[in-house]
Amino acid sequence: MGTMTPPKGLVPAALLLTLGCLCPPQVGGQIPVPDVNEVMDYIDDLYRAQSSYSRMRMTVVRERGTRELEMESWSRGDDEALIVIRSPAREAGAATLRTDEGLWNYAPRADRLIRIPTGLLSESWMGSHFTNDDLMRETSYLDDYDAELSSEDRDGVTYLKATLIPKPDAPVVYSELVFLITPDEWVPVRSEYYDDGELIRVWAFDEIQTIAGKRIPMRMTILPVDEPEERTVVEYLELELDVPVDDQLFTRQGLRRAARG
């Protein structure tokens, strides 16, 4: 799956006519209507492209206090990713590795890896409001969900609305996922996670920048609905897409080297 270039200059009005209905895929011979698979594939790959390198700051606001982590992250293709915590000192070196064989946490004190079972994909990542799956993207919007596109007005702006229902055997705990995406540049602005029809958490995306020709939100905020005082914010301090990444990085040895580095 390569990087998709968003169809620029899509006319919103034409879009409205064609979305979420059984209308013919083209209206008046204009620009092609977004194909739902294309959109989901684009969102899937938004932050990782063919390969990526990033530095992030994560702020976890809990009822009992705030903590701030700095992390470095690499990814290659759809199946390989590595996140290493750099600060604070107590947690520095803790890392999460994803390969096509599974997901592991690296315990720096123990200098050992521990496999994260699929059942824990929806559990908190390192005590944040992010889940293992959020950061490691074990599941794919394209492959694990049945998606449907429509349009929706929020605050006077018309967005593409992607409604995702997990496929029966997908390792997903949500009953429904909704993405609001800008219709022209395919930038996600908000996603909503439902469980049994009830909204349980919201992601907000902002601070959009252009990286490698893509419009990408550099800040994500997770708001758990049942804990209105709490949130986790991830800011990209640095994001490079389609950069060369060391082949050996996504192995246990590579992880150790990166974690200690």
Next chain:
Amino acid sequence: MISAKIGFRNLARNRWRSGLTLGGIALSVAFMVWILGFMEGWMGTMVQGATAVETGQVQVHTREFAENPRVYRSFPVDSETLQTVSGVDGVVAVSPRVKLNGLIGHEEKSQVGRIFGVDPAMEAETTPVAGAIQDGRWLAQTPPEYPEPREVVLGSGMATQLRVGPGDELVVFVEAADGSMGNDLLQVVGVVRTHNTAVDRMTAYMHIEDARYLAALEGEVHELAIKTQDLLGAEVTAGLVASALGAETTSDTPEGGEEAENGDALLVRPWQEILPSIYQMLTISRSSNWITYLLIYLVSAIGLVNTQRMSALERRREFGVLMAIGMRPRKMFRMILTESFVLGTLGGLIGTAVGLAVTWYHATAGLDLAMFTDQGEFTVMGVAFTGKIYAILTPVAALQPVLVMMFVAFLAGLWPAVKSARLDPAPTIAGRQ
């Protein structure tokens, strides 16, 4: 006295019939003795199994932790506090615990588990865990020097699940009190099989100091687990512990006053509150004993009424003569009543003797329930029974069935006795009635 003598003689007159009735009564009483003894043993095993390893009989937590356990809802404990608790009347031992949830495993497999951070000696005094070692050994009293891995003792189910045994290394990740992720290297030193499902399947024991370091909980604990002398008296002991610590019991909760409630206040609870389902089951089974009484004794009572009525009818003329020569109805009434009372008492005593003998046998040799299951083990409410249940002989089991039977026999004798006392001598002797 004369009525008792006549009563005995009358009973001896139809030995076959009296003997059969007596046997029925004895069997009922023996059965009840055994049922009471067995239920006591079953319930004891149940409560013991549910409380002994996991909770102890009384627990101390912060009120918030009791409502919703979170790693940061801990409280400080020093040796003085522990001394105070140990000194309370009815307390056998106390174990301070740090309770964590985390991911335990290795590169191939891992599992979400509970970690009990314990003082090895105090935990061993409070619970039978150290004696339940199946493989390896219990935790050392002093944790190993760094950088040696921290010692861990796993429940047997967890060890099987992770495919590890003594000597193997594990990694643990837990959420610490400050919100960070604590991680450490563990080495399995022992595997326990406690027959408490929750412990065996998902619990790992670590030294309390190691657990505190892991979870950033210096000097803090989540729980005091207390072993009491008396299982059923745990409520009383809980009250005493609460006053010794200046802590609260559940009954102190102000009604609807959630504002006034202090989440950090210590709450002392007996197992009856911690494991309400077990307690309910105990209460229900106690009262269900009376249903068993009703069923079993009803059969005996009907037999008894039948015997007495038959024998009174047979002796109708005799009674007519007795009344005719001046026996007062009251005396007649008493005589018949005595007969059935004697039957009930005698049968009851024989039954108690037989029942006690059988129960005593099952109290010492145990009753093997494994024959009812092909798995050699079955689980009821989180307690694994490995086969043998040991009946418990209590004064109640020895005395209650015979006393209840005496009362039943008295009731059963009333109707035949009243009937006989109301005989009209003349027509009865003449055979016209």
